[in-house]
Amino acid sequence: MYSFDPTEEQQMLIDAVSKYAVNDLRPAAHDAEESRDLPKKLVSKGWELGLLQASIPETYGGFGERSAVTGVLALEEMAFGDLACTLAVLTPSLYAMPILLAGNEEQKQEYLPKIIEGNWSAYTAALIEYAFDFDPNTLKTVATLQGDEYVINGEKAFVPFAKEADAILVFANLDGPTQGFIIHKDAIGVTLSNEREKLMSLNSLPLYRVKLENVKVPSANRLGGTAGHDFEPILASMRIANAAAAVGVANAAFEYSKNYAKEREAFGVKIAQKQAIAFMLAEMRTEIEAIRLLTWEAAWKLDQGKQDAFSEAYLASTGATDMAMMVTDRAVQILGGHGYIREHPVEMWMRNGRGFATFTGLAIV
Amino acid sequence: MPIEFEAPKPITQAQFMLKTVSEEMIRPKSRYFDEHEHEIPWDFIEFMQMAMKATGGSSLAPRENGSNSEEKERRPPIAYQLIATQIESVAWGDLGFYHCLPGGALGAAAIHAAGTPEQKEKFLGRFKDEKPTFAAMCITESGAGSDNSAIRTRAVLDEKTNEWVINGEKIFVTGGDKSFSEYEKLGKGFIVVWATIDPSAGRKGLRAFVVESGTPGVRVVKLEHKLGIRCSDTAAISLVDARIPFENILGSPTVEKTTTGFKGAMATFDATRPLVAASGLGVARAALEFLKEKLTEQGVQIRYGLPRQKLTSIERDVIDMDIMLKSAWLMVIKATWMADNKKPNGLEASMSKVKGGDVCVKITQKVVEILGPLGYSREFLAEKWMRDARITDIYEGTGQINRLVVARQILGYSGSELR
Numbered sequence: 001m002y003s004f005d006p007t008e009e010q011q012m013l014i015d016a017v018s019k020y021a022v023n024d025l026r027p028a029a030h031d032a033e034e035s036r037d038l039p040k041k042l043v044s045k046g047w048e049l050g051l052l053q054a055s056i057p058e059t060y061g062g063f064g065e066r067s068a069v070t071g072v073l074a075l076e077e078m079a080f081g082d083l084a085c086t087l088a089v090l091t092p093s094l095y096a097m098p099i100l101l102a103g104n105e106e107q108k109q110e111y112l113p114k115i116i117e118g119n120w121s122a123y124t125a126a127l128i129e130y131a132f133d134f135d136p137n138t139l140k141t142v143a144t145l146q147g148d149e150y151v152i153n154g155e156k157a158f159v160p161f162a163k164e165a166d167a168i169l170v171f172a173n174l175d176g177p178t179q180g181f182i183i184h185k186d187a188i189g190v191t192l193s194n195e196r197e198k199l200m201s202l203n204s205l206p207l208y209r210v211k212l213e214n215v216k217v218p219s220a221n222r223l224g225g226t227a228g229h230d231f232e233p234i235l236a237s238m239r240i241a242n243a244a245a246a247v248g249v250a251n252a253a254f255e256y257s258k259n260y261a262k263e264r265e266a267f268g269v270k271i272a273q274k275q276a277i278a279f280m281l282a283e284m285r286t287e288i289e290a291i292r293l294l295t296w297e298a299a300w301k302l303d304q305g306k307q308d309a310f311s312e313a314y315l316a317s318t319g320a321t322d323m324a325m326m327v328t329d330r331a332v333q334i335l336g337g338h339g340y341i342r343e344h345p346v347e348m349w350m351r352n353g354r355g356f357a358t359f360t361g362l363a364i365v
Numbered sequence: 366m367p368i369e370f371e372a373p374k375p376i377t378q379a380q381f382m383l384k385t386v387s388e389e390m391i392r393p394k395s396r397y398f399d400e401h402e403h404e405i406p407w408d409f410i411e412f413m414q415m416a417m418k419a420t421g422g423s424s425l426a427p428r429e430n431g432s433n434s435e436e437k438e439r440r441p442p443i444a445y446q447l448i449a450t451q452i453e454s455v456a457w458g459d460l461g462f463y464h465c466l467p468g469g470a471l472g473a474a475a476i477h478a479a480g481t482p483e484q485k486e487k488f489l490g491r492f493k494d495e496k497p498t499f500a501a502m503c504i505t506e507s508g509a510g511s512d513n514s515a516i517r518t519r520a521v522l523d524e525k526t527n528e529w530v531i532n533g534e535k536i537f538v539t540g541g542d543k544s545f546s547e548y549e550k551l552g553k554g555f556i557v558v559w560a561t562i563d564p565s566a567g568r569k570g571l572r573a574f575v576v577e578s579g580t581p582g583v584r585v586v587k588l589e590h591k592l593g594i595r596c597s598d599t600a601a602i603s604l605v606d607a608r609i610p611f612e613n614i615l616g617s618p619t620v621e622k623t624t625t626g627f628k629g630a631m632a633t634f635d636a637t638r639p640l641v642a643a644s645g646l647g648v649a650r651a652a653l654e655f656l657k658e659k660l661t662e663q664g665v666q667i668r669y670g671l672p673r674q675k676l677t678s679i680e681r682d683v684i685d686m687d688i689m690l691k692s693a694w695l696m697v698i699k700a701t702w703m704a705d706n707k708k709p710n711g712l713e714a715s716m717s718k719v720k721g722g723d724v725c726v727k728i729t730q731k732v733v734e735i736l737g738p739l740g741y742s743r744e745f746l747a748e749k750w751m752r753d754a755r756i757t758d759i760y761e762g763t764g765q766i767n768r769l770v771v772a773r774q775i776l777g778y779s780g781s782e783l784r
Contacts, residue, residue: 001366001369001371001373001441001443002369002370002371002372002373002443002446002698002699002702003366003367003368003369003441003702004368004699004702004703005366005367005368006367006368007367007368010367010368069367069368132674133672133674133675134672135671135672135675137670137671258775258776261776262776272772272776272778272783273778273782273783273784275769275772275783275784278768278769278772278773278776278778278783279765279768279769279772281772281775281776282716282719282768282769282771282772282775283719283768285716285771285775286696286716286719286720286771287720289696289699289713289716289720290689290692290693290695290696290720291692293692293695293696293699294688294691294692294695296368296370297370297691297695300368300369300370301370304371310670311669311670312691314669314670315669315684315687315688315691316688318673318684318685318688319685319688319692321673322685357673
């Protein structure tokens, strides 16, 4: 059967996340972006919503089970408030979810309870590399097996909270396939950039470049143990998250510009009463709906273990990239000159919007 | 029920069955009827009449939800979703042939939406008869397209005989010939004619009237020659002092202060817009699948999963078309799912038509472009699909009218606030 109704539980979660996004994130977003500083309290409050905790089974200290669909619903809603803070709240997931999805039993037992037992703490992952043709499936960071340990060389970019993190899940190329390695920050050969990354947006999210020179990793720290793991489910979960976040940001830009158009007068009418503006809004809403459904379907397929879930996730993320750019760009246009001024959030959303072509690896459901 | 994307069994079965029909009966004749406009594909019509009777579906119209068997109570309704799938599958074969499927089409849909129980009984029963039977909707006039309030066709009540007397000329009537002209092989059809009972009342004066085939004074005066969907007849119908029984009016015979009567009949379109989108998406899928076949023959692989920067231009185009097609289809499914579950779907229905119209036009045009001479040649069907698909963004509300409908809904504006 087809159905588009969230469960009661999901709806409660959506409502709770929505409240946080609208009441907490949105009012703080502008100052956080300008000051490059994210209030810790804001992050802990998001953490207390328990999104990650509810994705982890009781055996590993959580209180639920993983559902990509639920993850998508929550992420859409939170990104509606502010993208940078959403990514910060969910950074520990970047470390925990791959372990849940691909780790062996010992790894799950050892790491998962620690991550979720208390307050938000910096666990992170490093996938993105600083290259125009970055491809998560053919990484330039290389792992080689030497004796009973792996040696890793390369450089990772856009690693959230790398400075605070005790451990980083680093993805590297092991004779072709992408594999995850759990690396403790004080491991010899790990160097963080002194400065935070400076990007077009996400100013409040502390991102770092991480250099790895002959970093030795015991084979027990390879994700999935010596047998390794399949990277595809992890990548698909990241792509779906990317798409869901794009839907959230696009929705924010759509709602804001719609409300503006209903207030702003020109030539004696509200500008929303002009077809030139109204049609833009109609198309924005339509494109958001299209990608939103594609993302939901990809998430559902992933949860169901459908064969085409991975390609569907790729399509959703690729489609979301265009959709988010188109919608946020139009939001700026609808506000006209005001859209260009940083007092209104639409220019920031447009900067966010372009990023989804690059953000895969910064969120996971 | 939680969020789910599993196609129900009746839908996958219908897809399987209609794929065979498309491949065996429709595609081989597709070019012939494109090149022989106004010929009627009788073999197909008669076969489908038989097949639809045999499988229990009398036409591609949802069955009335009158009977409350426990079976129905337990299973979520999927009538509209099923119809959307069936339409997509037949249109994948040929969009013109889809319009030749026996049944009441928009004519019956209007009666479904605005008819009384007596009218439904009287006019809709015939689609279950032995002979294939058609019905059509007549709205458009030379001076009135999407703007229904400009309709000039006039209906006057002759109180002596208690008959409506209708005068006017309707154009662009899809299936008007098969619905109104009397063919030996067809059952008695009808057309639903929109006319005003009070020209000073604007939209409030508009009513729809059921006009039986062969009614004196009514004539098919022209069959249009079109860009595509050529085996679907598009008629101009003139009505000169056409007399029809009083009870053939849909909705109230008096002009009220409100437009509820009009809106009731316009509800037809909330139900049918996603179906039109579905038909266009069938053509788009045909074109995209054909392109992929040709590329595979040439050894061109589409490398799904690569970052865009590494893709070739053709790969990017194909992947973008996959995204468009899949997401547009999901919008159709959602809009019909809402209809099935009695959720108001005006917004979703129009959005699915906006998207569906865009997508099938873009995809078919891009496919012809990528295929180059193979696309442009009439040796293959790609060029025909591009011509066929173009109508999707025009009929049952152009893309622009649907954008207007979407905009009014999301902005909460009335027709006078957003013109």
